Amino acid sequence: MAQTKPKSRSNLAKAKDAGKASSALPSSLNSEDLIDIFTRMVLARTTDERIWALNRQGKVPIAASSQGHEAAQLGSLLAAEKDGDCFLFPYYRDLALKMSAGLTPTEVMLSFMGKAGEPYSAARQFPLQGADLPNKIIQISNVVSAGLTQATGYALGCKMLGEGTVCLVYFGDGGSSQGETHEAMNFASIHDVPIIFICENNRYAISVPQAQQMAIDDISSRSAAYGFPGFVVDGMDLIQCYEATHEAINHARTQGPVLLEMRVERFMPHTTDDDDRRYRPANEVEEARKLDPIITLANVLIEQGALDQEQVDGIKAQAQQAINEATDAAEAAELPDVSTINDNVYAT
Amino acid sequence: MAVMTVIEAVRDAIREEMQRDSRVFVLGEDVGQRGGVFLATQGLIDEFGPSRVLDTPLAESSIMGIALGAAMRGLRPIPEVEFADFVWPTVNQLIGEAARTCYGTNGAVPVPLVVRIPYGGGIRGGLFHSQNVETHFFHTPGLKVVAPATPFDAKGLLKSAVRDNNPVVFLEHKKTYRLVRGEVPEGDYTIPLGVADVKRQGTDITIVSYGLTLHYCLEAAEQVSGESVSVEVVDLRTLTPLDTETVLESVKKTGKLLIVHEDNITGGVGAEIAALVAEQAFEYLDGPISRLCGPDIPTMPFALNLEEAYMPDTEKVVQALRKLAAY
Numbered sequence: 001m002a003q004t005k006p007k008s009r010s011n012l013a014k015a016k017d018a019g020k021a022s023s024a025l026p027s028s029l030n031s032e033d034l035i036d037i038f039t040r041m042v043l044a045r046t047t048d049e050r051i052w053a054l055n056r057q058g059k060v061p062i063a064a065s066s067q068g069h070e071a072a073q074l075g076s077l078l079a080a081e082k083d084g085d086c087f088l089f090p091y092y093r094d095l096a097l098k099m100s101a102g103l104t105p106t107e108v109m110l111s112f113m114g115k116a117g118e119p120y121s122a123a124r125q126f127p128l129q130g131a132d133l134p135n136k137i138i139q140i141s142n143v144v145s146a147g148l149t150q151a152t153g154y155a156l157g158c159k160m161l162g163e164g165t166v167c168l169v170y171f172g173d174g175g176s177s178q179g180e181t182h183e184a185m186n187f188a189s190i191h192d193v194p195i196i197f198i199c200e201n202n203r204y205a206i207s208v209p210q211a212q213q214m215a216i217d218d219i220s221s222r223s224a225a226y227g228f229p230g231f232v233v234d235g236m237d238l239i240q241c242y243e244a245t246h247e248a249i250n251h252a253r254t255q256g257p258v259l260l261e262m263r264v265e266r267f268m269p270h271t272t273d274d275d276d277r278r279y280r281p282a283n284e285v286e287e288a289r290k291l292d293p294i295i296t297l298a299n300v301l302i303e304q305g306a307l308d309q310e311q312v313d314g315i316k317a318q319a320q321q322a323i324n325e326a327t328d329a330a331e332a333a334e335l336p337d338v339s340t341i342n343d344n345v346y347a348t
Numbered sequence: 349m350a351v352m353t354v355i356e357a358v359r360d361a362i363r364e365e366m367q368r369d370s371r372v373f374v375l376g377e378d379v380g381q382r383g384g385v386f387l388a389t390q391g392l393i394d395e396f397g398p399s400r401v402l403d404t405p406l407a408e409s410s411i412m413g414i415a416l417g418a419a420m421r422g423l424r425p426i427p428e429v430e431f432a433d434f435v436w437p438t439v440n441q442l443i444g445e446a447a448r449t450c451y452g453t454n455g456a457v458p459v460p461l462v463v464r465i466p467y468g469g470g471i472r473g474g475l476f477h478s479q480n481v482e483t484h485f486f487h488t489p490g491l492k493v494v495a496p497a498t499p500f501d502a503k504g505l506l507k508s509a510v511r512d513n514n515p516v517v518f519l520e521h522k523k524t525y526r527l528v529r530g531e532v533p534e535g536d537y538t539i540p541l542g543v544a545d546v547k548r549q550g551t552d553i554t555i556v557s558y559g560l561t562l563h564y565c566l567e568a569a570e571q572v573s574g575e576s577v578s579v580e581v582v583d584l585r586t587l588t589p590l591d592t593e594t595v596l597e598s599v600k601k602t603g604k605l606l607i608v609h610e611d612n613i614t615g616g617v618g619a620e621i622a623a624l625v626a627e628q629a630f631e632y633l634d635g636p637i638s639r640l641c642g643p644d645i646p647t648m649p650f651a652l653n654l655e656e657a658y659m660p661d662t663e664k665v666v667q668a669l670r671k672l673a674a675y
Contacts, residue, residue, distance in 0.1 A: 121452050121453055122454035124451060124452055124454065130453040130457075138420060138453075140452055141448070143440055146440060146444070146445055149410045149412075149416075149417065150414075150416050150417035150445070152410075152413070152417060153416060153420070153425075154421045155417070156414060156418055157419075160423060161421070179409065180410070183405070186405055187404070187405060187410050190405070345450065345489050345490055346450060346492075346514050347455065347514050
């Protein structure tokens with residue numbers, strides 16, 4: 001019997017359209033929103049690049065880059081912010097999301113250097129892992145998709161308390177293979193839990209390509225097996241990510257879970273400890289960078305007349321300045337007090 | 349005072365805590381209409397409804413992950429793992445995540461949950477319905493571990509566990525459920541976690557135990573009292589936090605220590621107590637620290653004689669006491 005083999009899927013097919021995106025604004029967004037989110041995106045990218053450089057200087061032990069994932073992370077974040085009653089369970093590659101949710105550049109640098117004042121875990125955990133409750137974020141661990149059932153439980157808890165909170169939980173294509181992902185989606189659907197499963201699909205689980213992770217093209221199609229809607233979203237297009245999340249929030253709050261597969265590109269190796277030249281085709285990243293969400297969003301803003309090139313350059317220069325100052329501040333900061341090592345093993 | 353079984357005491361504790369605090373809810377396989385395989389949650393669905401007595405899919409990892417997430421939101425879930433043997437799929441959420449959440453968020457996210465786990469053997473359960481799992485949780489900082497032996501302790505400790513702001517592993521020995529009866533006072537009372545109980549006073553030998561084997565120790569102590577051996581029996585009740593003070597105080601008085609548990613001997617709770625006493629009460633010892641524990645096999649086999657060979661029992665405790673008394 002003839003079998004249809006899954007096709008290898010690539011965003012590169014769209015590379016010829018690089019720099020173009022949906023430029024018509026949804027009614028709930030105005031150009032100030034876009035300028036603001038663009039500014040935060042540039043700041044996150046600048047931070048991400050600096051962290052990588054600091055790793056090579058031996059000042060940051062480990063980092064996972066979100067370069068290439070920014071539109072997915074910030075588009076969904078913007079929708080959550082606009083909604084005002086969302087709680088986020090990101091995963092380890094969500095630097096842009098966590099930073100843009102409300103951390104200062106200095107806090108981020110303290111986190112990556114493991115210094116006193118680290119906002120997520122007091123520097124017990126990998127950078128930006130733990131909790132940032134003021135910004136409504138929890139991410140406990142590096143076990144991929146462990147956060148999916150936790151977020152489902154959190155959202156269930158909100159529902160039991162009669163609250164309207166919607167949870168957004170993030171994971172990668174790699175995490176989609178975990179049994180926990182199945183268990184979370186199954187349970188969430190049974191109980192109409194107000195949750196959005198956001199899969200940032202960059203087609204690589206560290207080195208293993210999608211075709212060796214699953215025999216299907218669309219991770220979003222799995223939602224059908226649980227009885228809730230799933231969509232593929234162009235994860236390189238901030239406005240699409242915003243719109244899809246905005247709609248998903250409304251659906252989740254009233255009807256239950258949604259799966260959004262945001263197709264993104266991973267511009268950097270898995271982490272600072274990885275060398276992706278061992279497993280990625282030579283020009284793949286170069287081609288992917290033509291879809292850079294920063295370029296795309298800058299073009300939209302210029303096209304709309306919201307910004308000119310000079311202003312775009314100014315935003316980038318400001319980000320550099322902010323990161324320079326943050327790096328200096330974090331380098332000068334103290335390490336955590338060793339006497340705190342036993343603190344908070346147990347809650348009182 | 350009413351006389352009741354361990355399972356009745358557990359059920360009463362859950363019901364009263366659910367009445368007291370609307371954030372408390374139970375979830376697990378068969379906990380709803382079925383009332384749990386051991387009937388620990390019998391009738392609760394009628395009183396509290398299906399959203400607070402939540403029948404889950406047959407998927408232990410998500411039972412724990414969902415309980416953890418709900419606890420993060422400030423609810424006080426009581427997930428049930430049907431048998432300890434099925435706890436292994438939850439281990440990532442319990443040991444990997446829940447135990448590390450408070451520390452890993454520097455105290456920002458406490459985890460007030462109690463996972464109830466029927467455990468232990470002597471009930472012809474074979475390899476997958478007889479396991480002792482306590483050592484894995486005992487080894488894990490961030491968890492509290494409770495293992496009561498009597499109805500009175502089970503109720504008072506379970507209430508404290510529900511009110512605690514940390515993940516508590518609450519181990520209920522299956523064989524005690526209906527075998528052990530005892531007086532339980534009417535109304536609300538709690539027993540603090542981390543406080544052992546001297547169940548029998550004595551002067552010659554200290555036995556430290558918990559759970560089902562505690563009862564064998566009490567029977568054995570009674571038996572050797574006719575041989576002029578006075579045995580003190582310490583019921584740990586809580587494994588974490590461990591009441592080191594009560595253990596040390598007793599050993600300093602008697603000079604001899606026998607540790608009895610059903611779990612495998614190597615690296616078990618008894619090994620830690622032996623180390624504790626060797627370090628902090630060495631000069632008080634008049635005999636070797638002794639252990640009567642399960643052998644190092646994966647758990648008790650199904651055949652009756654093999655199961656009996658595994659299980660500590662009253663006669664084995666008597667033999668161990670006589671040996672120690674001879675020093």
